[in-house]
Amino acid sequence: MMSASSPSFSLRIKDAAACRWDVLSLGEVMLRFDPGEQRITQARSFQVWEGGGEYNVARGLSRCFRQRASIVTALVDNPLGRLAENLILSGGVDVSHVLWREDDGVGKTSRNGIYFLERGFGIRNALGMMDRGHTAISQLQLEEIDWESIFGVEGVRWFHTGGIFCALAEQLPHVARAAMEAARRHGTIISYDCNYRPSLWKSRGGRGAAAAANRELLPYIDVLFGHEEDFLVDAASGATKPPHYDEASFAAMAERLKQDAPNLQVITMAVRSTPSANRNDWKAFAGAEGQLYSATAIPDLEVLDRVGSGDAFASGFVYGLLEGRDLEWSLECGLAHGALVMTTPGDNSFATLKEVMNLMAGAGAHVQR
DSSP: OOBSOOTTOOOOOOOGGGOSEEEEEESOOEEEEEOTTSOGGGOSOOEEEEEOHHHHHHHHHHHTTOOOEEEEEEEESSHHHHHHHHHHHHTTOBOTTEEEEOOOSSSSSOBOOEEEEEOOBTTBOOEEEEEOTTBTGGGOOGGGSOHHIIIIIIOEEEEEEEHHHHHTOTTHHHHHHHHHHHHHHTTOEEEEEOOOOHHHHGGGTHHHHHHHHHHHHGGGOSEEESOTHHHHOOTTSOOOSOOOOOHHHHHHHHHHHHHHOTTOOEEEEEEEEEEETTEEEEEEEEEETTEEEEOOOEEEEEOSOOTTHHHHHHHHHHHHHHTTOOHHHHHHHHHHHHHHHTTSSSSSOOOOHHHHHHHHTTOOSSOOO
16 A cells, blocks of 8 residues: 655656757647537537647646647648647647648548537536547558657657557557657656547457557556556456546555556546536546655536546646646646636636636635736
């Protein structure tokens, strides 16, 4: 069992002055069509946002936490792709590492990913519908990105990718590994969010196949957002979702996972229970160097839109570590940022650093004047 928390842990993170980027993410950026309070089937208009699990982390670090962020992705060069580019730029994320695919006019060779998401309420769950088959990023090949230039010449303090990116095509875990190998050669911290999505792995072996891909990457990861089942479940197990973690079970899980991954420095996860679609209990844990860290739980959190809150937790947590804060502070920052993201529509953060700090300090919901 891990012992009580200690503030002594820190990561060896490259100096900001030696790097062009504080964070670089690798992943797909999609357009999200949001029907607001309507169901998808009855909607006649949609609000459009950009989103994507790995991208959302970079955007949160840029827009809320004022870090220098860039995204490695691919888009088709047509009006939808340029709309995605404009939205990325509005989030303060650099697009110099975006690969642009030629548009064939009908999307036979390559497409931009889109998805539709209706918000849940009460006993009605949120519902997401993906339309991301044969997208530009799913065709990314090993030789298309000059990782040595990005990590060795430009310089990156923190690299983030995850299981959503790796699920999009057979070759993408190999692309992620090449990026991680280059990042490790140049002293960049590497984080990975397992983010298992049944719909993405359905035709490729389900959770067992996802766990196998994650295990191949585990030796390269410094900071893991995930849990044991993301690595140890086999295809025949029949497991469909992870157990609900409390402090004791998380501590035991983290110790077991660390035994299989000696290079892994931090294991962390945000945990929610969902009494209803618009009320969640929200807490977070981290394990490092045999210690357990936990954030002050936020019970009965009112939710407008929960999508992207896990990515927002990750960006707040990464921000704390980039700033040299201890794990307890970083967890509190991630939890506060994730909670605020659940109060606004869309995948991404519209919170300010001041709002995050106020929530961490215990500020209530009274009007700020």
